[in-house]
Amino acid sequence: MAGRGRGGKTGTLTAEQLAMLGCVKDLPVQSAPQPTFPPVMNKPIALETTEAESFQLMWKEKFLNRMRNSPYYVVSESEEKQNLEQKDWREKILGQKKPKKQPEFNYRAMPRELNMSNRKRRGADARPKLLTKKTDIEDRLKVLEQKELKTGAENEQDDAKKESDSEQDDEMDDPEAALDDEMDDENDYGNSYFDNGEAYNEEDDNLDDGPVI
Amino acid sequence: MSADYAHLCSAIVEQCFGKVSQSVSDCLFSATTRTLSQIASATKLSRKEVGLALSVLINFRLVNFEATKLNPFVPEYSLSRQDILCLLRYPRYIHMVQKKYGSIGASIAEELISAGSDTASATLTKCLSDEDTRADSAESYRNIFLQMITDHYIIKRPELILSEEQDEVLPKFESNECDYFRHPNVDLQLIEKIRRGEATLAEAGDSNMIWNVNYDRFHQDFRDAIMIDAIERKLGENASECFRFILKIMYKTTDPWQRKLSNQITFVDIKQTIEKKSNNLDLMKHLDQYITLLTDDSLGFLRRVGDMGGGLYVVDMEHAFQSLAFACIESVITERFGSKAARIFRVIRFKKFIEQEDLQKEAMIPAKEAKSLAYNLFQDQFIHVKAIKKAGGGGNGLAKAFYLFQIKEKDSVRMLLDVCYKSLYNTIERSNFEKNEHTGLIDKSLRLDCIVETMKERGESDEYIAEIVETFTPPEVEILNKVKNRIKTLSKAELTMDQTIFLLQMYQHHCTILPTGIGKYK
Secondary structure, three states, X not given: OOOOOOOOOOOOOOHHHHHHHOOOOOOOOOOOOOOOOOOOOOOOOOOOOOHHHHHHHHHHHHHXXXXXXXXXXXXXXXXXXXXXXXXXXXXXXXXXXXXXXXXXXXXXXXXXXXXXXXXXXXXXXXHHHHHHHHHHHHHHHHHHHHHHHHHHHHHHHHHHHHHHHHHHHOOOOOHHHHHHHHHHHHHHHHHHHHHHHHHHHHHHHHHOXXXXX | OOHHHHHHHHHXXXXXXXXXXXXXXXXXXXXXXXXXXXXXXXXXXXHHHHHHHHHHHHHOOOEEEEEOOOOOOOEEEEEOHHHHHHHHHHHHHHHHHHHHHHXXXXXXXXXXXXXXXXXXXXXXXXXXXXXXXXOOOHHHHHHHHHHHHHOOOEEEOOEEEOOOOOOOOOOEEEOOHHHOOOOOOOOXXXXXXXXXXXXXXXXXXXXXXXXXXXXXXXXXXXXXXXXXXXXHHHHOHHHHHHHHHHHHHHHHHOOOOOOOEOOOEEHHHHHHHHHHHOOOHHHHHOHHXXXXXXXXXXXXXXXXXXXXXXXXXXXXXXXXXXHHHHHHHHHHHHHHHOHHHHHXXXXXXXXXXXXXXXXXXXXXXXXXXXXXXHHHHHHOOOOEEEEEEOOXXXXXXXXXXXXXXXXXXXXXXXXXXXXXXXXXXXXXXXXXXXXXXXXXXXXXXXXXXXXXXXXXXXXXXXHHHHHHHOOOOHXXXXXXXXXXXHHHHHHHHHHHHHHHHHHHHHHHHHHOOOOOOOOOOO
16 A cells, blocks of 8 residues: 555554553643642751841841942833832822932943943033024024114114215216215115025025925 | 852842843853943843943942953953852951951941942041941041051052043053052041032042952951861860961961962971960960871861971861861751761762662661662762773673762762852842732831831820831731741841852862962952
8 A cells, every 4th residue: 555654654652552661641630730849858957146147137138228229229211110100109299219329430440431421421412502503593683683773773874974975975076986876875775675585585496395486 | 150150140139239230240141251232232221221230340340341352442341250259248248347347447348348449538438427437536447447458358459550542442450469458548638628528539649549348358267267166166275276376377478379288387486476476375385285186187177297397287278178068068968868878978988989788888777778868869969870891791791880889079069069059049039039029018117117216206105106006917017027037047048058158169269270260369
């Protein structure tokens, strides 16, 4: 018959064979969890507490508490959050737990990469720069406003002066120079108005991606 | 380093420095060296957290760093695995300092231990700022600090070489053995100013001299105490006093951590020293007899090697710790399997190789019982079996073989050391479990104690205080007492187990050539 070659028959061992190998048919079924520790054959001897030991025990407890509250006890941020959530609401209100001190290390005696405060400073530099820029803009605008106001007042004064001057200029010999002055006076207000507008449009053109409609 | 030791180290670091430091130390334990980025990626912690944990561990001398071989600008970190266990010995160090230098010394050692490492000025400022210690003068603090340096209990860290380039990637240190115990210049007036807030620590002239506790000096004292106590128990007080003087003379000419034998000591030296420094007339009168007693004793701490100068002697550290370690193993066997098993162990040790049948006869124990006990000892790896096959079987039958019991001393000690690490880890874990299970109850009791204390300070009536105390119900009190007792027993077990570990580590140092990391300056 085909397919009855080597390895064709892969049935399990018979009961007799299992018995020969020492396997019992009815394996013990575990109904309850095993005891945590194996039963102790001999009762351990009770330890005597000497004076030295009691001192050491007390000091150890104190030391571990001190370490737990010290800045050297490093807790991850997630763990800290979890602790806060678990904290009693009364403690939260009373704020009994003092904020932990930041550990102070002699970073000069450690590799530079461990001093994270250096890195922080670099990262923190970006924001103040932006802020200073903003304040600069505001200051600049104020300065410009003041300038405009000043220039407006000066213009008025200039106009008054120029009117008197023009009367004097009429008496001047050069007619072309007189004409230029007149042109300047006329264009002074108008030119600045148009200049600002053009600049504004130009900027818009540069910034906008699409065509201006 | 076994897996048990790794677990123990992890638990100790967690206990003292928190979970982040634990993850970092676990990561470093499993590797020889690692860089910051490798640690961060392996532990899945942020670089900031890893950096902080590494800084803490470096500060406590548990992590070392050096430049990688490929790139001198990238530091890689390694863990001082053998030093982690020293964290558990801090209470013993403090107790020893307390005994030698009183509360001032203990306060200095406590501040230094809690800070990991610090300058003399900073340590003394902290000590003097403590409310409990204000009664003592600043001068006495300084003198004891300097005395502790002279006695080598405090050691200076290698000095930092200040370079022109301020922001160097890796700092360089100058290590000079002559400089380790050079006294710093401590300005008490400046310390007073710092305390008052009129000056800062940066102004102190000793900011480059960082000090920390010299673990191996304490270990040397612990080792001596083990030997002296053993002699006192066996041969009496006078013999132990005599041996204490012998050790003192030995340290003048021998490195305290020399592995096998000390340099030679003459009888005349011993006699002169005892006559000068001891008031024990009985010892002076019978000195030669006490020395003979020490040399003839089976412990073998002292050995006569010549007759020059009234007799030449050496302290045999190897033999001493062999005797002590095996006394310890025998006591463990007695506790675990009974005295008959200990007898079997002794017989095998005495005979070196012995067959099952001979063992029964030699130990004078019934065959069945002897067999069962020997197999129990074999199962727990206290004894081993050596198979010797008879040469030239040739035929079809099985070759005849003899199975002999033997003790592989180093293996047995190592096995017991691992058992100690494992049980110490279990003890710490169990203690933590008890604390976590009853956190609420412990917190409540602490809060109540605090309230009662405040009420007493305020002068509230006893009735009112009793009413407040009654808020803690009798069943709660009972549970709390049980938990406290359990934690106390576990802590006591920790101390005792550490003593056994120390003894077995001393065996490894003096009786093997294994690297133990023990040195004169650490």
